[in-house]
Amino acid sequence: MARRDGPGDFYHRIAARNVLPLWVNTKNFVPWEPTPSYEPALWNYGEMRDLLLEAGGIVTPEEASRRVLVLQNPALDGYQGTTRSLYACLQLILPGETAPEHRHTQSALRLILEGEGAFTTVEGERIPMKRGDFIITPSMTWHGHRHEGATPMIWLDGLDNGLMQLLDTTFFEPGRPDGAPNAAPRPDGDNEARWGAAMRPFGAAPARPTSPLVRYAFEETRDALSGLAASGEADPCRGYCMEFVNPMSGEAAMPTMTTLATRLPASFEGAPYRSTDGIVYVAIEGEGAVEVAGRTLEWGPSDVFVVPAWASHRLRAASETVLFGFSDRVVQQKLGVWREARG
Numbered sequence: 001m002a003r004r005d006g007p008g009d010f011y012h013r014i015a016a017r018n019v020l021p022l023w024v025n026t027k028n029f030v031p032w033e034p035t036p037s038y039e040p041a042l043w044n045y046g047e048m049r050d051l052l053l054e055a056g057g058i059v060t061p062e063e064a065s066r067r068v069l070v071l072q073n074p075a076l077d078g079y080q081g082t083t084r085s086l087y088a089c090l091q092l093i094l095p096g097e098t099a100p101e102h103r104h105t106q107s108a109l110r111l112i113l114e115g116e117g118a119f120t121t122v123e124g125e126r127i128p129m130k131r132g133d134f135i136i137t138p139s140m141t142w143h144g145h146r147h148e149g150a151t152p153m154i155w156l157d158g159l160d161n162g163l164m165q166l167l168d169t170t171f172f173e174p175g176r177p178d179g180a181p182n183a184a185p186r187p188d189g190d191n192e193a194r195w196g197a198a199m200r201p202f203g204a205a206p207a208r209p210t211s212p213l214v215r216y217a218f219e220e221t222r223d224a225l226s227g228l229a230a231s232g233e234a235d236p237c238r239g240y241c242m243e244f245v246n247p248m249s250g251e252a253a254m255p256t257m258t259t260l261a262t263r264l265p266a267s268f269e270g271a272p273y274r275s276t277d278g279i280v281y282v283a284i285e286g287e288g289a290v291e292v293a294g295r296t297l298e299w300g301p302s303d304v305f306v307v308p309a310w311a312s313h314r315l316r317a318a319s320e321t322v323l324f325g326f327s328d329r330v331v332q333q334k335l336g337v338w339r340e341a342r343g
């Protein structure tokens with residue numbers, strides 16, 4: 001122990017018995033307010049896209065399972081993650097490629113950034129992917145990707161990886177080695193037909209705590225945001241912000257990640273805001289900046305940036321903007337520990 005030892009080697013003797021004195025360095029172990037170990041960071045899409053295309057010549061999804069670059073928070077030394085609880089990754093799939101099916105405990109979301117003609121298969125159904133779409137892969141559902149289009153396809157993956165690791169709940173299963181489907185096939189469009197209206201198949205009960213609707217199409221997200229912008233006042237901190245919900249329950253679309261879409265009018269100057277959930281944002285449309293921890297991170301289309309937990313920040317938009325965001329807020333709310341502060 002770095003400090004002067006107690007009477008009769010007390011601190012040494014207790015350390016040898018795997019015991020620590022709570023009264024030494026107490027604030028490190030019981031901080032008075034959140035002290036996240038990760039920092040604000042931004043990943044420029046143009047740079048990331050070049051690196052992904054380079055990775056396209058290095059490894060195939062057949063070899064790698066997924067051709068994914070993890071957006072590693074620069075302050076998280078020896079710990080893989082974008083925040084402590086979340087992974088944000090960028091994934092490339094090239095025309096003709098197949099990323100084989102697997103399933104795992106981590107819930108995943110995809111926010112489609114570039115390309116068309118690929119689909120992700122979730123529990124036996126092919127789900128089309130278009131720019132701006134938000135697509136859910138619930139925990140332990142079989143999923144794989146296939147690209148039948150002509151140009152590279154890139155999306156953001158969001159996973160509750162750190163949270164699952166903290167809880168030691170992680171399981172992973174590869175799919176069948178012959179590439180045959182692992183879940184009973186479902187016809188194209190089945191998921192949207194069942195859950196895409198504000199209705200449900202009569203008497204249907206939720207099979208899992210995740211939204212049964214797996215694809216939230218961007219046109220609908222944009223319409224919802226435009227409707228809110230036309231009918232109401234912008235929140236001074238957050239602009240026009242909507243949360244994706246599970247249509248069965250009205251609760252968060254995913255049990256471990258809050259997902260949201262924010263529209264900021266051109267020239268928006270947000271008031272300072274902070275909350276106990278660190279948020280990963282991806283800019284779908286528009287350009288702007290976030291001021292956080294004495295830094296200004298400027299973003300444009302498809303750039304990804306992270307605002308740490310309890311970090312006071314201001315969102316600014318130069319042009320009309322749509323941001324997608326995800327965080328572990330829903331988990332904190334379920335536990336009754338989430339807080340926010342304005343001003």
Ligand code: 1HN
Pocket residue numbers: 066068087089091106108143157159161
């Ligand atoms: C995963 O399964 C995918 O299925 C993407 O596309 C990113 C990052 C960590 C763990 C599993 C995918 C992932 C991942």
